[in-house]
Amino acid sequence: MRASLFTSPKDSFAASLDARVKLSMCFGGSVASIILSSPLSLGLLALSSAALALNASRLATVLKVYLLASLMMLSALGCSALIGLAVPGLMRWDALSLCAPFLRMLISINLLLVLAMSTPVQALFKRLQAMRLPAWLRIPISVAIRFVPVFLEDCAQIRDAVRLRPGKGLRGLWRGFAVPLIFRVLYSADDLAVAAELKGMGQAERTREKLPGLSRRDFTTLALAACLLAAAIILQSQGPQFRPTSM
Amino acid sequence: MLHFSSVAYTYPHAPTPAVRDITFSLRPGEALLCTGRSGCGKSTLARLANGLAPHYLGGGMEGEVRTVGQNTRQSAPAQLAREAGTLFQDPESQFFALNVEDELGVALRWRGWEDAAVREAVSESAALLGIEDLLERPIFGLSEGQKQKTALAALLAAQPKLLVLDEPSANLDPESTAELARILLRLKEKGISLFIADHRLGWLSAVADRVLVLDAGRIAAEGPFALLRDAELRRRHGLRAPEVHDPRPVLPEAGEGDEAFFCCHELNFAYPKGKNIFTQAHFAFAPGRVTALLGENGVGKTTLARLLTGLERPQGGRVLAGGRVVKPRRLPRHAQVVLQNAGHQLRMHSARAELEDALPEGLAPGERRRDALAHLERYALQGLAERHPQSLSGGEKQRLAVACATVRKPRMLILDEPTSGLDGENMRRMADSMQQAARDGACLLVITHDLELMELACADKITLPS
Secondary structure (H helix, E strand, O other): OOOOOOOOOOOOHHHHOOHHHHHHHHHHHHHHHHHOOOHHHHHHHHHHHHHHHHHHOOHHHHHHHHHHHHHHHHHHHHHHHHHHHHOHHHOOOEHHHHHHHHHHHHHHHHHHHHHHHHOOHHHHHHHHHHOOOOHHHHHHHHHHHHHHHHHHHHHHHHHHHHHHOOOOHHHHHHHHHHHHHHHHHHHHHHHHHHHHHHHOOOOOOOOOOOOOOOOHHHHHHHHHHHHHHHHHHHHHHHOOOOOOOEO | OEEEEEEEEEOOOOOOOOEEEEEEEEOOOOEEEEEEOOOOOHHHHHHHHOOHHHHHOOOEEEEEEEEOOEEOOOOOHHHHOOOEEEEOOOHHHHOOOOEHHHHHHHHHHHOOOOHHHHHHHHHHHHHHHOOHHHOOOEHHHOOHHHHHHHHHHHHHHOOOOEEEEEOOOOOOOHHHHHHHHHHHHHHHHOOOEEEEEOOOOHHHOOOOOEEEEEEOOEEEEEEOHHHHHOHHHHHHHOOOOOOOOOOOOOOOEOOOOOOOOEEEEEEEEEOOOOOEEEEEEEEEEOOOOEEEEEOOOOOOHHHHHHHHOOOOOOOEEEEEEOOEEEOHHHHHHOEEEEOOOHHHHOOOOOHHHHHHHHOOOOOOHHHHHHHHHHHHHHOOOHHHOOOOHHHOOHHHHHHHHHHHHHHOOOOEEEEEOOOOOOOHHHHHHHHHHHHHHHHOOOEEEEEOOOHHHHHHHOOEEEEOOO
């Protein structure tokens, strides 16, 4: 089984940042992408987060993830088009309303890539345990993070099983993956819940472990991220206003 | 330390109790071995002792269980776990941190221990089990023996008075099992009580003070360890042998004879950024023989199985079947492997459908059904034909996965720990069916730590160097 999501993150600026900084950027970026709607503001955040994502991971990885996101976006557009055919009055196609959700998704993807590709799970897990988060927030996050390597290992073993005994047709392929995966997910989740129960998770109010302080590089990055966020908010309120244009 | 008084327990939605009329006591520093057929209720007693039943699992309980003086009905599992630690068959399933040091301290931190006290307890229990050099290591890179020690050390760090061990030897090699026995003896001397549920008996001859034999949820026999030397009792309750001889020194090394059907030449393999596993290695497997693949953990036993079945691509060398070079992606047509976690390989809605799906194409529906039922019978699964494969027990899943692999009539069949968690009766049945598959013309390679299986089924061995 793998030791972490990405056992040896590449030596990069993003990898040298504390996990707390990256978590804060993820949180801040997600909130900003919900609040902001101006393509200029969202574009600024998307560009800057893309630069960091490229620093954290290989270009090929970023492109693969973008491709997947584009496919998801296209299938969403396809569904919208079908609804538009059935109820024409419901759909309004314009460049602006398509651009904003795409940029929002891009920001979230970039920031998650930074977190996932440059942070060993162990570091993330430890920070979450030691942060002064309330138990109702810390426990589900910790369980989810602990669950990821188990899930990936299950996926790898099921892929091997399908290669050994290929499914007959699409249905067989789907069955070969979906049925064992659903059961493994349930069993693994149950095992983790039992382990958490027996270890007394959530019994003490909070952990007593002390965290190391943030470095100068961490503070500088946080300050830069705050400046970018402020610039994006200013662009939204003071910058040019865009009118919807029909496609 | 542990007291069961007229206990009966029924799992939710189950028509009958899993255990009933259970009464026994365990004194401080005493070790009680609980054994019996698969599904006889051993694990249920362990779950009743640590409070998972009924608190976590639900279901109905009668009678009273007292664990280290606490009535388990009134105390939550987390509260009971402060005094009574539980070690499961697969220690990995109970890990919550990702490196050894954190794992040893995580439960203490969650219980609110101060940092200094956690550090002291962690280093004490690591020293007790001799794993100080592992503290910085990631959990998932450990061998099975190291994982078991880590899980045990994590329990001991909390200074329990009782340990509940559910099939602790199932994934261990004979050397690690012997070391576990020595550790348990030391714990007994420290006054810790042990409740051990296990199929494998030989390693516990010096540890267990008393034995409980369960059958269909009831206590069928109780007494000293010598009780297990009664062959009739063992046969009646499907038990394994109380003394196990190590056949490894006397098993001959498999030769490279002309009769080899399946072989690999000049095999080179290394994991990315990892050490070389195989360099210019040669292996040959003759049909009609069951060969044991031996070697320490991490020497590449499972990797060889994956290479032979095309799940990994070698960096150099070739695999031949019947004298012809076979590309890795075509290898599954000739070779099948049943991996340790058999549940991953089961996908259909019933055991019968699973076998029918595994059968080669081109059979008439009637023939398909007949073949499937014949294989279910061969692996003693006929009573479970319509059960969902994922609802079967670990041992039943294992047997079904092996049946699905043999039904495809591969020329090479590799089994990875096929008897882990199997009782004596099913272990012997597995040995018989392996020999039958070999008689049918397959090359059988078995990766196993089970000395009893080796003695019963294996004709020769391949030992991978450390």
